[in-house]
Amino acid sequence: MDFEKQxxxxxxxxxxxxxxxxxxxxxxxxxxxSMGAKNNERMEFLGDSLxxxxxxxxxxxxxxxxxxxxxxxxxxxxxxxxxxxxIGKKLNLSNYLMLGPGELKSGGFRRESIIxxxxxxxxxxxxxxxxxxxxxxxxxxxxxxxxxxxxPTSVGKDAKTRLQELLQARQENLPExxxxxxxxxxxxxxxxxxxFVAKINRxxxxxxxxxxxxxxxxxxxxLIVLEKK
Amino acid sequence: MDFEKQxxxxxxxxxxxxxxxxxxxxxxxxxxxSMGAKNNERMEFLGDSLxxxxxxxxxxxxxxxxxxxxxxxxxxxxxxxxxxxxIGKKLNLSNYLMLGPGELKSGGFRRESIIxxxxxxxxxxxxxxxxxxxxxxxxxxxxxxxxxxxxPTSVGKDAKTRLQELLQARQENLPExxxxxxxxxxxxxxxxxxxFVAKINRxxxxxxxxxxxxxxxxxxxxLIVLEKK
Numbered sequence: 001m002d003f004e005k006q007x008x009x010x011x012x013x014x015x016x017x018x019x020x021x022x023x024x025x026x027x028x029x030x031x032x033x034s035m036g037a038k039n040n041e042r043m044e045f046l047g048d049s050l051x052x053x054x055x056x057x058x059x060x061x062x063x064x065x066x067x068x069x070x071x072x073x074x075x076x077x078x079x080x081x082x083x084x085x086x087i088g089k090k091l092n093l094s095n096y097l098m099l100g101p102g103e104l105k106s107g108g109f110r111r112e113s114i115i116x117x118x119x120x121x122x123x124x125x126x127x128x129x130x131x132x133x134x135x136x137x138x139x140x141x142x143x144x145x146x147x148x149x150x151x152p153t154s155v156g157k158d159a160k161t162r163l164q165e166l167l168q169a170r171q172e173n174l175p176e177x178x179x180x181x182x183x184x185x186x187x188x189x190x191x192x193x194x195x196f197v198a199k200i201n202r203x204x205x206x207x208x209x210x211x212x213x214x215x216x217x218x219x220x221x222x223l224i225v226l227e228k229k
Numbered sequence: 230m231d232f233e234k235q236x237x238x239x240x241x242x243x244x245x246x247x248x249x250x251x252x253x254x255x256x257x258x259x260x261x262x263s264m265g266a267k268n269n270e271r272m273e274f275l276g277d278s279l280x281x282x283x284x285x286x287x288x289x290x291x292x293x294x295x296x297x298x299x300x301x302x303x304x305x306x307x308x309x310x311x312x313x314x315x316i317g318k319k320l321n322l323s324n325y326l327m328l329g330p331g332e333l334k335s336g337g338f339r340r341e342s343i344i345x346x347x348x349x350x351x352x353x354x355x356x357x358x359x360x361x362x363x364x365x366x367x368x369x370x371x372x373x374x375x376x377x378x379x380x381p382t383s384v385g386k387d388a389k390t391r392l393q394e395l396l397q398a399r400q401e402n403l404p405e406x407x408x409x410x411x412x413x414x415x416x417x418x419x420x421x422x423x424x425f426v427a428k429i430n431r432x433x434x435x436x437x438x439x440x441x442x443x444x445x446x447x448x449x450x451x452l453i454v455l456e457k458k
Contacts, residue, residue: 041296041297042289042296042297042300044297045285045289045297045300045301046285046286046289048285049278049281049282049285049286049304050282050285052278052281052282053278053279053281053282056274056275056277056278056279057275057278060271060274060275067270067271068270068271068273068274071271071274072274075278132361
């Protein structure tokens with residue numbers, strides 16, 4: 001490894017808050033399959049199972065009164081690609097990914113799935129470098145903020161479910177969804193849906209390319225108003 | 230806990246090859262939700278993530294030349310409910326499960342999903358009792374035979390895939406599947422399918438309630454003959 005690359009990896013170690021005994025593990029974790037045979041795919045496989053387990057373990061002990069269903073829902077939110085990609089962006093991983101020329105050209109370093117996979121691979125690289133405890137602490141560190149601001153009753157629930165639960169908790173009438181219009185050819189439909197909340201006598205309209213999505217968006221708007229009350 | 234129950238759990242500890250500091254953890258791991266609020270569901274959630282991770286870790290280090298796709302396929306086979314239930318039956322868990330009267334009556338102690346869930350919960354109970362290392366060793370022990378006789382190139386692959394790969398490896402013609410007959414009403418169809426293997430000029434027929442299943446069964450029969458050659 002040349003000096004410039006080494007200095008760069010040192011900088012990433014600072015961001016990660018972890019110093020590798022074997023820096024090649026970190027290097028491999030950053031290496032996309034477009035770079036050739038020695039890439040991060042196997043590490044991603046191991047890292048995926050590690051983050052699933054460590055987050056399950058944290059939630060199991062943190063939310064002792066929540067059901068297995070709640071724990072599953074919260075975990076699913078925390079380990080999904082979208083969340084991993086947010087974590088990876090905060091760690092500035094895009095700057096450190098090693099991609100083949102094709103992926104580089106098409107902006108692969110910004111692609112969420114590539115960033116999320118690299119986060120999983122890095123988790124495995126810490127495990128391989130220093131074992132279970134170090135890896136556990138590393139996952140706790142990169143998830144610290146997500147875990148702090150977690151609301152176990154709502155996280156990972158869709159807007160319609162949250163709206164329904166909020167109205168039920170207030171013992172108010174449930175929302176009514178109506179398709180206002182549906183147009184366009186089968187492959188490019190457009191829906192306008194309204195969500196009527198009786199208690200405040202208001203309709204919230206939303207537009208999307210399918211009905212379910214439009215309903216969710218209209219529920220989200222209702223939630224914004226109702227959660228202020 | 231009465232003396233008889235304690236003696237019974239002691240016997241199970243011998244089978245499991247693990248002595249609990251806190252025997253209540255084992256007791257809870259054996260308690261189906263039909264017994265009430267204090268059951269094994271949360272433990273099953275944790276145990277599922279543990280077995281997924283530990284098996285991933287074992288495979289990652291045991292099959293260094295296999296791709297992430299191979300590792301995923303092998304792991305899926307090892308942690309699926311069917312495999313866990315086989316392990317649970319070998320541990321004689323049916324004798325130790327604690328089920329509510331309804332489940333008892335309907336033979337729940339023999340139900341594969343209940344046994345598989347209990348295996349996962351027991352894995353979590355060892356982890357809660359003594360931590361990561363003890364749990365790792367426990368999983369290695371209950372999976373020892375499955376891991377020993379594992380063929381990484383075939384495990385978890387369906388019969389059609391294995392038959393195709395076997396014929397390709399021998400540079401022979403691929404099998405030909407033909408529907409011999411399809412009868413019965415839509416909700417209760419019956420299929421007879423034949424699998425023709427040109428090299429040995431033989432047809433293998435199988436019957437099932439859908440075509441895909443019948444094809445798999447015919448391929449399995451062809452494999453039995455061809456693997457002897």
